[in-house]
Amino acid sequence: MRPSGNERQKRQQKRVKGVLPVRVRGTDKDGQSFDEIAHTLDIAAIGSRLGSIRHELRIADRVTVVYRQRRMEFLVVWTKRVGKHEYQVGLQAVKQEKDVWGLNACDFEGGAPRARSMALGTVT
Numbered sequence: 001m002r003p004s005g006n007e008r009q010k011r012q013q014k015r016v017k018g019v020l021p022v023r024v025r026g027t028d029k030d031g032q033s034f035d036e037i038a039h040t041l042d043i044a045a046i047g048s049r050l051g052s053i054r055h056e057l058r059i060a061d062r063v064t065v066v067y068r069q070r071r072m073e074f075l076v077v078w079t080k081r082v083g084k085h086e087y088q089v090g091l092q093a094v095k096q097e098k099d100v101w102g103l104n105a106c107d108f109e110g111g112a113p114r115a116r117s118m119a120l121g122t123v124t
Contacts, residue, residue: 015042015049020101026063028055040067043101046093047074053087063091072100 020040027033034055042049048065057063061076074091082088093100 015044016103017041018043018101020067022050023066024050024053024063025066026055026057026061029058029061030056040101041088043103045100045103046096047077048091048101049088050091051082051086051088053089054085056081056087057089062094065091067101070100070102072097 018040020043022038022040023035024038025033025035032055036054038050038052040048041051050065057076057079059076059078063074063076065072065074073094075094076089077092078090080088
């Protein structure tokens with residue numbers, strides 16, 4: 001799934017590929033609360049793309065993502081079905097926080113993040 005030229009131009013910050021285990025909490029399109037384990041596919045200072053989401057979400061739904069001891073609020077900006085009961089979702093941070101993913105802003109400027117920054121953590 002490569003972004004088109006227009007999508008790349010719209011992006012304000014670079015995305016970094018990174019698979020980090022996360023816990024996602026929210027309410028699905030049917031109004032049912034959920035709490036599930038998923039993972040990031042890409043991360044940016046202001047958002048993320050998640051995989052392994054088992055609940056269908058709607059654009060503008062609000063979800064909480066927990067990574068290590070960080071609890072972050074996001075809005076769903078897009079969804080894509082990738083299997084019979086699996087979705088990828090694009091998220092945008094409700095408020096921009098410093099060091100959201102445990103990475104520094106310079107980690108999103110050209111090149112891959114430092115190896116220690118992308119070490120997998122436990123999900124709580």
